[in-house]
Amino acid sequence: xxxxxxxxxxxxxxxxxxxxxxxxxxxxxxxxxxxxxxxxxxxxxxxxxxxxxxxxxxxxxxxxxxxxxxxxxxxxxxxxxxxxxxxxxxxxxxxxxxxxxxxxxxxxxxxxxxxxxxxxxxxxxxxxxxxxxxxxxxxxxxxxxxxxxxxxxxxxxxxxxxxxxxxxxxxxxxxxxxxxxxxxxxxxxxxxxxxxxxxxxxxxxxxxxxxxxxxxxxxxxxxxxxxxxxxxxxxxxxxxxxxxxxxxxxxxxxxxxxxxxxxxxxxxxxxxxxxxxxxxxxxxxxxxxxxxxxxxxxxxxxxxxxxxxxxxxxxxx
Amino acid sequence: xxxxxxxxxxxxxxxxxxxxxxxxxxxxxxxxxxxxxxxxxxxxxxxxxxxxxxxxxxxxxxxxxxxxxxxxxxxxxxxxxxxxxxxxxxxxxxxxxxxxxxxxxxxxxxxxxxxxxxxxxxxxxxxxxxxxxxxxxxxxxxxxxxxxxxxxxxxxxxxxxxxxxxxxxxxxxxxxxxxxxxxxxxxxxxxxxxxxxxxxxxxxxxxxxxxxxxxxxxxxxxxxxxxxxxxxxxxxxxxxxxxxxxxxxxxxxxxxxxxxxxxxxxxxxxxxxxxxxxxxxxxxxxxxxxxxxxxxxxxxxxxxxxxxxxxxxxxxxxxxxxxxxxxxxxxxxxxxxxxxxxxxxxxxxxxxxxxxxxxxxxxxxxxxxxxxxxxxxxxxxxxxxxxxxxxxxxxxxxxxxxxxxxxxxxxxxxxxxxxxxxxxxxxxxxxxxxxxxxxxxxxxxxxxx
Numbered sequence: 001x002x003x004x005x006x007x008x009x010x011x012x013x014x015x016x017x018x019x020x021x022x023x024x025x026x027x028x029x030x031x032x033x034x035x036x037x038x039x040x041x042x043x044x045x046x047x048x049x050x051x052x053x054x055x056x057x058x059x060x061x062x063x064x065x066x067x068x069x070x071x072x073x074x075x076x077x078x079x080x081x082x083x084x085x086x087x088x089x090x091x092x093x094x095x096x097x098x099x100x101x102x103x104x105x106x107x108x109x110x111x112x113x114x115x116x117x118x119x120x121x122x123x124x125x126x127x128x129x130x131x132x133x134x135x136x137x138x139x140x141x142x143x144x145x146x147x148x149x150x151x152x153x154x155x156x157x158x159x160x161x162x163x164x165x166x167x168x169x170x171x172x173x174x175x176x177x178x179x180x181x182x183x184x185x186x187x188x189x190x191x192x193x194x195x196x197x198x199x200x201x202x203x204x205x206x207x208x209x210x211x212x213x214x215x216x217x218x219x220x221x222x223x224x225x226x227x228x229x230x231x232x233x234x235x236x237x238x239x240x241x242x243x244x245x246x247x248x249x250x251x252x253x254x255x256x257x258x259x260x261x262x263x264x265x266x267x268x269x270x271x272x273x274x275x276x277x278x279x280x281x282x283x284x285x286x287x288x289x290x291x292x293x294x295x296x297x298x299x300x301x302x303x304x305x306x307x308x309x310x311x312x313x314x315x316x317x
Numbered sequence: 318x319x320x321x322x323x324x325x326x327x328x329x330x331x332x333x334x335x336x337x338x339x340x341x342x343x344x345x346x347x348x349x350x351x352x353x354x355x356x357x358x359x360x361x362x363x364x365x366x367x368x369x370x371x372x373x374x375x376x377x378x379x380x381x382x383x384x385x386x387x388x389x390x391x392x393x394x395x396x397x398x399x400x401x402x403x404x405x406x407x408x409x410x411x412x413x414x415x416x417x418x419x420x421x422x423x424x425x426x427x428x429x430x431x432x433x434x435x436x437x438x439x440x441x442x443x444x445x446x447x448x449x450x451x452x453x454x455x456x457x458x459x460x461x462x463x464x465x466x467x468x469x470x471x472x473x474x475x476x477x478x479x480x481x482x483x484x485x486x487x488x489x490x491x492x493x494x495x496x497x498x499x500x501x502x503x504x505x506x507x508x509x510x511x512x513x514x515x516x517x518x519x520x521x522x523x524x525x526x527x528x529x530x531x532x533x534x535x536x537x538x539x540x541x542x543x544x545x546x547x548x549x550x551x552x553x554x555x556x557x558x559x560x561x562x563x564x565x566x567x568x569x570x571x572x573x574x575x576x577x578x579x580x581x582x583x584x585x586x587x588x589x590x591x592x593x594x595x596x597x598x599x600x601x602x603x604x605x606x607x608x609x610x611x612x613x614x615x616x617x618x619x620x621x622x623x624x625x626x627x628x629x630x631x632x633x634x635x636x637x638x639x640x641x642x643x644x645x646x647x648x649x650x651x652x653x654x655x656x657x658x659x660x661x662x663x664x665x666x667x668x669x670x671x672x673x674x675x676x677x678x679x680x681x682x683x684x685x686x687x688x689x690x691x692x693x694x695x696x697x698x699x700x701x702x703x704x705x706x707x708x709x710x711x712x713x714x715x716x717x718x719x720x721x722x723x724x725x726x727x728x729x730x731x732x733x734x735x736x737x738x739x740x741x742x743x744x745x746x747x748x749x750x751x752x753x754x755x756x757x758x759x760x761x762x763x764x765x766x
Contacts, residue, residue: 025336025415034617035576038557042630066605071562152406159405180433180654182742189737205408290365
């Protein structure tokens with residue numbers, strides 16, 4: 001917050017001329033994201049924020065709180081729980097919901113598996129299984145706008161994504177039939193049964209997200225900071241050992257100093273070796289990293305060259 | 318919170334850098350992908366795993382060198398056909414600035430995508446092959462940049478290595494382009510001789526062109542001014558959402574939330590609400606949690622007024638000293654972006670700032686041929702990628718500025734009410750292609766953002 005205040009005070013001095021009327025890039029991104037939240041509040045009947053307890057959704061919630069202050073956030077939250085989520089993250093999720101007096105819907109992959117509607121994959125990766133519970137929750141609860149924390153810098157199919165992304169009644173994304181998105185005039189028109197995915201962080205990078213978290217003093221789940229953890233290696237990634245399905249025979253658990261760059265399902269989200277225990281150290285580490293967030297730690301994107309595009313077409317974020 | 322801020326002390330400068338949004342335009346074989354790849358690569362914005370993925374796919378296709386176009390062509394269909402179909406947004410940073418690059422396709426049939434990329438751009442890079450000089454497609458790109466009022470245009474004369482790095486070749490192309498673009502009303506043109514393939518003047522200065530004393534492409538992108546003297550522009554504040562907590566803590570709070578479209582708002586200023594014409598005084602400005610005395614575009618803020626008057630989403634708050642006129646007859650240039658045509662008599666929706674109203678297309682007086690900027694009168698309809706003049710009658714009055722004065726309050730969308738398709742991108746007022754071309758050129762102060 002300190003940076004913002006100093007900035008605003010500096011601008012009050014008109015004698016400085018045009019220069020004070022510039023916005024820092026974080027202020028520009030924040031302003032744009034807030035504008036997007038308010039457009040959705042103004043134009044849709046029943047929006048929802050996808051909230052996983054990961055850093056991007058935490059930043060989304062923070063921006064939504066600022067956008068409507070001093071009124072409460074006019075949206076509910078939705079979490080697709082894979083059944084293999086990190087306990088620290090679920091704990092953070094529940095505390096955030098309680099602190100801000102929000103309403104949380106949970107769509108559970110485990111319930112679908114228990115009911116026989118979804119089948120566990122042979123490799124145990126549950127991320128792709130989220131699509132059905134997600135799209136059914138959207139249909140059943142009749143959400144017409146669904147905020148996601150997706151960023152265009154994450155992946156090349158995401159780089160083609162609009163801020164307002166129209167999905168048909170099957171939640172499908174058709175990259176060839178996207179609406180042109182002109183100026184800041186977002187078109188949210190949709191037929192009954194269709195909905196719009198909305199990405200307020202489209203123009204943010206991983207580093208922007210971390211710098212914003214630092215500037216705003218936002219609390220995060222501890223797994224984002226270096227800590228000792230029992231992990232084992234699979235497909236070149238350090239996965240957390242646990243009841244979800246690892247280590248198997250031939251995989252040896254060991255205790256390492258690690259942190260997570262991205263938070264998803266335990267079966268496909270890898271930890272990175274790190275001694276970054278503070279925001280400062282994390283930012284230094286990210287700024288120097290030669291690997292993208294997903295390249296470093298996500299197994300599901302490595303399945304094929306078009307893995308993300310294919311999942312998005314089916315309704316995934 | 319204070320301790321957190323102190324922790325990131327080393328990055329305070331990084332967080333305070335400015336943001337430049339720019340778009341690239343170029344014909345299919347001008348080397349646009351190579352230029353984008355070079356910019357990303359040489360500014361160290363391509364990370365190891367991305368480069369490895371590109372190398373892997375290039376090798377599997379039997380290519381000797383990594384195909385940098387694969388960095389930007391993110392869709393299956395694009396990789397299969399080796400062309401860019403849709404706008405992709407790229408992000409990179411240097412110590413001086415953050416960049417958002419709208420990488421737009423060069424194909425003739427994707428003019429609408431260049432319009433999309435240019436609509437939010439502070440700068441457009443138009444690429445030319447030094448061997449071919451200014452061609453039809455170059456003129457089309459210059460015209461779109463002028464039409465969309467992109468404040469800065471860079472002419473990148475590429476493949477200088479293939480013309481012996483000759484100054485005369487560059488000078489001739491730069492002169493022809495500058496004359497053409499100035500005639501269209503482009504306010505600032507910078508011409509740079511480059512070789513994207515060899516890396517001349519993209520990030521590093523060229524060792525082959527000592528006759529050139531100007532900046533490299535990246536140096537220019539880092540230093541071109543993006544902040545403008547917005548005090549010279551009248552303030553415009555479209556109301557997005559009314560914030561009324563009605564809680565025990567804030568029983569009477571009533572704030573108008575929105576993003577300042579242009580100019581500066583100050584506490585104590587007399588304002589008029591349009592289209593109703595009611596007046597009041599700004600009692601307070603809340604800038605996302607901080608109470609401030611002054612705020613400016615493009616900040617998202619919440620404005621409180623001294624009087625309890627009826628204001629809702631779609632209204633526009635402007636200084637009483639300088640409000641826009643309201644009108645129900647919109648004369649504009651549109652770029653048609655949909656596959657279904659737009660015909661005279663069509664009933665549409667018009668979205669302007671935060672206001673969506675019913676409208677009828679009364680006339681389509683002319684269609685523009687971008688190649689030679691000639692006007693075809695009364696075309697009857699516009700089809701995909703057409704640019705034309707339209708006259709639209711709206712069901713309710715709009716507080717509309719000329720696009721020449723404000724990209725934000727002078728722009729609008731036409732939407733098909735039946736299926737929600739975005740039909741056309743509209744720019745209100747005179748365009749460079751209308752009869753009053755000279756007046757546009759004289760109006761350089763209007764190019765503020």
